Structures are given as structure tokens and as C-alpha cells.
Amino acid sequence: MSARKKLRLLQLAAIIFLTVSGGPYGLEPLLGYAGRNGSLLLLLVTPLLWDIPAVLTVLELNSMMPVTGGYYQWVKRALGLRFALYEGWWTWLYTFVDLAIYPVLFVEYAAFFFPEIHPYKIPICLCLVWGCAILNILGIVPVGKTAIVLGFLVLSPFAVLFAIALYRHGGMYAIPAFSLKGIGFSSLGMGLYTVMWNFLGWDNATTYAEEVENPVKSYLYSVGIAFVVVMVVYFFIVLISVQSGMGLQGIVSDTFSSLGSFIGGKWLGAFVAFGGLASTFGIYSSVLLSVSRVPKVMADDGFLPRHLNKMHLKYNTPYVSIITCSLVVSVMVIFTFGELIIMDVTLYGAGLLLEFVSLIVLRLKFPDEHRPFKIPLNVFGLCGMILLPLSVYSIAMAGAFASSEAVYTPLVGALVVMVLAEVLWQVYRWSTRRNRLV
Template sequence: MRRFCQFLILTILIKKLPLRKRLHILQLAAIVFFTVSGGPYGLEPLLGYAGTHGALLLLIVTPILWDVPAILTVLELNSMMPVTGGYYQWVKKTLGLRFGFYEGWWTWLYTFVDLAIYPVLFVSYASFFFPEIAHFKIPICLVIIWAGAALNIVGISPVGKASLMLGLLVIAPFIVLFVIAINNGTHFSFPAPSLKGIPFSSIGMALYTVMWNFFGWDNTTTYAEEVDRPARTYLKSISIAFATVILVYIMVLYSTLHYNINAQTLNEQGYPALGLLAGGEWLGAAISIGGMAGALGLFSAVLLSVSRVPQVMADDGLLPAKIHTLHPRFKTPYISIIICAIVVSFMILWSFQELIIIDVTLYGAGLFLEFITLIVLRIKSPTVHRPFRIPLSVRGLCVMVFLPVALFAIALTGAFAEDGKMFMPAVFAVAALVSAEVFWQIIKMVKKRI
């Protein structure tokens, strides 16, 4: 849901606001929220992995260790370089073209994985209405992928008003769910947070689930030049969005624990099953519709925007310019769209949990390069003006960066230990990381021959 809402809201804001001052605090806060979260869809497996005691603890601890360092890094780097291309430009200008390629390549790959997640989610939520649909997962996902590709080649343009409707479809059912839970009349309090008795492999998978539902803060910097007073606006907008994301997740967790739904049922049937318990058929259907609508729209919007990454890389000579050849009639980058659709068609063979492992691993590696960029700039350019500056020394920054890196390592190690179930996606994710160096060497050889 997050990137679709980002795209729609950004579209209507650009149309309505003056060119010099397009995005202000609340407008950007809404975009950041939908970019990072857009609702709790995809958080369902957490209860099964972490249990009732561990779920709350991880929802509190993970944002502090994983998100806060990332947010602070994004704020400082973006205040120094509020440029189109965001994180790719930061890394390239600081660490060089090679690591800029790494950043762009990994971003491209994890976007493929993101694209594969949404058709899978659509099938999951559609099963509320059609229980047998899971048996036809692959053909349905392929139809969604190639229909979305066709629409993007034609040049589909979302309508601005749909942003408000989508927001209601995604968020409103969960607000109703929470209100019903607190007015239920039954006394309930959160269980004491604890990870005692939870296997290490389950902790790793729980971390991946929460991390996936909390990443993407740097994605909102790619249009920083269209934000009014970016340093101040990003600081306030991200703070508002961060608090909102946590609040929404806590509300949903409260409702989940209040009704004491079976973890396996929640994982298999999703939040619609919780809606059935709380409000009956209508609330379960509303949550399902929100999940389906968001997954469809999000896939189309992400596919529409993913062409920006290879375009910037092609401008630097890192990818063939032909990838961005425009369709003679529709003037859309149809070759890039087709390549994306082909790759994503193979990615849907993975399950939702497996895709999350690949997605977070690739994203985490790119985030690590941004951390390195932050520290290198502090050492090499300590006097350069930073409208926002993290109040830490270089040593303090190293400690701050260590926290999300350590969390990332725990999650990856736990995935490898998950009884062999998640071993292959974890290996695939590591291989995808290594592929950046392989393709970099190929690029170097090709450039020498030219």
C-alpha cells in the first residue's frame, strides 16, 4: 500500500501546489507514512514467530534499533544533498561510482522483490472471498504482473482523488477494529514483553517481519528538490510519520491480542479473520478489500516508478541506455517495464515470508552503504554545512550504526537457522548482493573494450 499511496498523493500535490513550493510538512508526512508503511498488511506472521509476549517487545525495540539510526542518517545526508536521486547520489558522490552502482543495483533488485510481494498478498486477501484461489496462485500472480506491465506501457495515470479513497480502504477498517476492541467491555492489558522461550530462528524471522514493515525512509528523498525547505520539512514530517506508523501497529496488535486469535489462523487467513471475530463478515470483507485494492494499485505504481533507478544509472553509463528506450507510441520505457515483469514473474515462486527475507536483506545492504557514507562525510567534510546534524561525534555515529547492523545480522543468522525452510531464500539474497560486484566487473570490461 505504501508506494501506491506515495505515488497518488505526490501526483495530486504536484498538480495543486506552486512549482516552487510543492510539498509541506503534513503533505510530506502523509507520503512518508504510506511509503514506509501504509498499514499493517504483512505484519500477520509476527504473532506466530514471536508469540504474544515477544510481538510487543519487537514492535517497540526494532524501530528504536533499526529505524531511528536510519531516519537520523537520512535526515543529515538529505539536508546536505537534497537532490533528485537521493540515496544513489549520496553514495556515488561520497564513495565513488562503484559503490553508487552497488546502491542502485541493490535498490533495483529489492524493488523486483517488492513487486513480487504484492501479487502474492493479493491472492492471500482474495482467499477471504474465494478460498480455493490459493491453488491458482501462480497463474493469478502472472495475470496481475503482465496486466500491470501492459497498463504501464500504455501509460496509466492514477486519478488524484483515488489517494483519499485508498487511504480510507487501507486504514479505516483497522481504526474500526481498534474502536470495537476497546469498547468490547472485556478487561485487557498487554502481556509483559519478553523473548523468553522463543527459538533463535523464530526471533530472526520475527525481526525480518517487523523490519520489512518499517523500512523505506530513504525512498522519500528521491524527490527532495520538490520539498519546501527540505531540512526542516523532512525532520518534522518523518517524526510525524514515525509516530503514526508505531501507533497504527500498536492499535492492530492490541486488537489482535484482545481477541486472542490463534497465531496460525492469523498467519494463514490474515487480518480478515480478525475482522470476522471482532465485527463479523462485513469487517472481514472490508479488511480484505483494503488488502486487495492496495496490492493491485501498489504493484502498478511501483512498476511505473521503478524505471527511474535504471535511468539514473544509465545516465552514468552503468546500464545500457537501450533499457530506457521509449515506446514509439506511448512514450513509456517499455523495455525496462518488460524486463521488470520477466524478473518478477520468476520471483513469485517464493512465499511471502521468503520474499521478505530477500527484500530486507537487499535493502539492509543498501542502508549499510548509506551509514558508511554518513561516517565518511563526517570525517572528510566535517565543516560542510548541515541544516540537520546528528548530535554525535564520529565515534558516537559508529556506535549508532552498529545497532541496526547488529540487528540485521541477527535476523539474517536466524533466517539461516530456520530449520532449512528459509535457507534457500537467505542464500539467494546473499547471492544477489554478490551479483553487484560481478556486474561491476562486467561493466568495467565492457567499458575498456569501447
């Protein structure tokens, strides 16, 4: 693949931003779970405990192995084929769930312009799914160029909203007192789930590392740019929400477009809603780019049918994998937004755990191997670092279990499909032995 056909730094930064965040759309439930005093606290603390360790892990492992398949290849080298199958299965399923969220959100923001749109949810979702499939089949560079445009469309409404809000308050907003007082354990768990979901996916962008110009340097700078942009946008939207004087439940039920209308009028609400449409399209396209590379490497190892690794002769894209992923998501759009978030974060956390373990194992197995980016901690320090996101993950899961039966079902469902990875491994071993005998 020639250099001109590879992703450049700004394109990669835009794709990572859309993969991980795509703006604060979907962060609204946090205001209902944590209230005025707890929302900003969870927003600032959770990324430090949940995201920073994940980002550092991704940067070190990707600098060591910038290859197609990303996290799947890291786990395979560190822990072997069995756990590579676990990683591929869990992350494949998590990404399907993640993808299914965005067509649903697309309909929610389209409802700002067309209030009677909900009966047409399924056909609209399918149009988004297959439109993004076509874009991905056309190649990684068209996806990157589109991501830059969509990233601008996502950030512009919030830049205007922040400017108007700060102007009206004389450029100053008082930081609310941080407190979790009055917030039940179940609400805390669901608040954590919401923040975690709005910050996950840093490892997703590594599955196409061989298609990026100067991948080690590009990922280092692109991840840094994306992280800063995400934190700044999230911080200001939550701060303005809790200090705007508008009821938080109104924002939760009507999305941030209602906050835009409250701050600047109907035109600004429409601008924010339009940004939501751009966000969901951009996130879906970027996440599909990452997940479509996973079936290819799993097929290469014999875990999935060989035809999944077929590449388009003209565009050099895994078109069969893209179409297969789109078919699965077309079925999953029937779930609700809340159910999808629970399944999403639960499956993602399991896959992230294997990446943390792989980081430590590779440090022990290959301590002298070149790592252009290396976390400045020894193995003992890495173990302590990993305990931080695991603690957040455990609290979120426990709180979700304590919340309601509506949460219990998708959570248990996610745990069941996680266990199925071992069933798939046993089937793989049986089929391999049988083929050897034949």
C-alpha cells in the same frame, strides 16, 4: 517541471506510508514467531534499533542532496562509482523482491471473498503488476493522488476494528508482560525479519526528490507523519490480537481479516480484507515509483543500457524503466511469501549499510557543507548509532540460518546475487578500458 506537477506534502506522506508499510498486512507471522509476550516487545524495540537510525540517516543525506536517484547518488559521492554500483544493484534487486511480495499478498486477501482463487494466482498478480505500471507511466502526481485515496482505504478498516475492540473492553487493554522466554533463536530471527520487513523502505522515497515541492521540508514532515501512523497502527493491531481471546495461529494462517470477523463479525472481516487489497495495490505502485528512478541514474553512469533512461514525452516519466521493472517482477511472483521476505530484508540491509557508511564519510569529507537537517551526533556518535541496526540485522540473519532449509535457500541466493555486484563492476571496468582503446 512546474510546481503544480510536483508532489505536495500530503501526497508525499501517503506515498511514504504506503512505501514503508501500507498498514499491518504482512505482520501476522510475527504473532506465530514471538507469541503473546514477545510480539509486542519485538514490535516496540526493533524500530528503535532498526528504523530510527535509518530514518535519521535518510533525512540528513536527503537534506544535503535532494536529487533524483537518492541513495544511489549519496553513495556515489561518498564512496565512488564502484560502491554506487553495489548500492544500485543491491537496492534494485531488493526492490524487485519487495515488489513481488505484494501481488502475492493481494491474492491472499482476495481469497477472503473468493476462496477458490489460488489456482489463478499468476494471472491476477500480472493484472496488478501491469495496472500499477500504467498508473506510474501516467505520472508522479496521479500516483500521489491515488496514494491518498488508498491510504484512507487501508486505515479505515483498522480504525473501525480498534474502535469496536476498545469499546467492548471498556476502552482499556492490559499490556502483556514482555518476555522472550520459550522463543527459540530461529523464531527470534524470523520474528525480527518480519518486523524489519514491515518497517523498511524509508530511503526508497528519496529517489524522486527533485519531483517534490520544497523537498527538504516536505520529507522531514512527511517521514514524521508516516512513522507515527505506522507505529500507532502496528501497536494497536498487535495489542488487540494478543488480548482478543482468539488463537494467534488462526490470525497467522487466515490474516487479520479473521481477527476482524472475530471482533466485529463477517462484515468487518470483509472490510479488513478489502483494505488488504487497497494496501497491496498502493504499496506496489509507490515502490515501483521509487525503483523506476534508479535504472535511469545507473544508465546515466553507463552501468545499464542507455535506453533505460528514456522519458515519456507527454508524462515525463521513465517509462522504459517502469516497463523493465514490471517485466522482472512478472517473473518473480512465482516465489512464496516467506522466501521473498528473507531475500528482501537481506538485500535491503546490505544497501542500508552502504548508506550508513556514506553518512560518516560525507561528514568527514564535507563537514561544513550545509545540511538543513543534521543528526545531533559527532562522527563517533554516528558510529555508535549505526551499530544498533547492524546488530539487529546480524541476529536476524543468524536466526534465519538456524531455522530451516526452506529459509536457507533464499538467504544463500540473496548473498550470491550480492556478490555479483563485484562481477558487474569488473565487467564495467573491462568494457570501459576496451572502449578507450577503440
